[in-house]
Amino acid sequence: MLENIGTEGYMTISKPVAEVALVLDWILADNRSPVVAEIGTGVGATTKTIVEKLDNRGRLLIFDYQDRVDGLTADFRDLGYSNIEPFGNTRLRFDSYNWNLAKLALKARETGPCLDFAFLDGAHTFTVDAPATLVLKELVKPGGYLLLDDLLWTMATSPTMKNIAADLYTSEQMETPHIRMICELFMANDPAFQRVTEGISTSRALYRKKA
Numbered sequence: 001m002l003e004n005i006g007t008e009g010y011m012t013i014s015k016p017v018a019e020v021a022l023v024l025d026w027i028l029a030d031n032r033s034p035v036v037a038e039i040g041t042g043v044g045a046t047t048k049t050i051v052e053k054l055d056n057r058g059r060l061l062i063f064d065y066q067d068r069v070d071g072l073t074a075d076f077r078d079l080g081y082s083n084i085e086p087f088g089n090t091r092l093r094f095d096s097y098n099w100n101l102a103k104l105a106l107k108a109r110e111t112g113p114c115l116d117f118a119f120l121d122g123a124h125t126f127t128v129d130a131p132a133t134l135v136l137k138e139l140v141k142p143g144g145y146l147l148l149d150d151l152l153w154t155m156a157t158s159p160t161m162k163n164i165a166a167d168l169y170t171s172e173q174m175e176t177p178h179i180r181m182i183c184e185l186f187m188a189n190d191p192a193f194q195r196v197t198e199g200i201s202t203s204r205a206l207y208r209k210k211a
């Protein structure tokens with residue numbers, strides 16, 4: 001999977017997200033073995049940053065389609081990294097990483113929140129990412145971080161989605177940034193979370209759960 005980074009067809013998902021490295025540095029300053037989750041791995045551009053920064057300490061939980069997470073786990077294992085836990089789902093129409101996140105959250109109700117840092121960068125649609133956000137809010141530990149990517153992304157301006165989605169969504173839904181709506185609805189008014197803007201670009205939103 002990693003061999004796809006920088007190759008034709010994968011250029012838009014070949015650059016690591018800088019804010020992930022920044023937040024990880026903040027966390028690693030106090031906690032050398034954090035638990036991190038990347039939801040939506042692409043071909044592993046940002047996963048690679050996380051893996052290298054953790055350097056076999058803590059745990060990295062990755063969520064995506066089964067072939068993607070299995071491919072990345074094997075690639076990193078071959079490079080000597082063994083702290084990656086794959087959570088794959090099928091490509092059935094209504095399946096998504098939500099189901100694996102939901103199962104994890106049910107377990108966390110018994111054992112407590114487990115994530116120091118969650119990076120949500122998956123479907124970017126309300127249908128998939130509204131439940132993902134609600135579940136991640138539970139999974140993040142007090143003092144932990146939740147970073148949402150593509151705050152301003154719309155299906156109407158996406159070269160890959162605009163044709164596929166035209167039969168599935170209204171024009172209002174095509175033109176509205178779903179992640180921004182999710183942030184307004186579930187994050188901005190939640191007193192348990194504080195928005196962090198230092199070092200974060202306008203296309204992303206970072207929240208810290210109050211300790």
Ligand SMILES: C[S@@+](CC[C@H](N)C(=O)[O-])C[C@H]1O[C@@H](n2cnc3c(N)ncnc32)[C@H](O)[C@@H]1O
Binds near residue numbers: 014042043
């Ligand atoms: C923008 S890419 C992630 C890029 C990656 N975080 C990075 O920084 O390089 C979005 C990812 O979400 C995954 N995704 C989208 N919808 C999904 C679904 N329903 N189930 C599982 N994965 C999904 C895609 O397979 C893709 O790998």
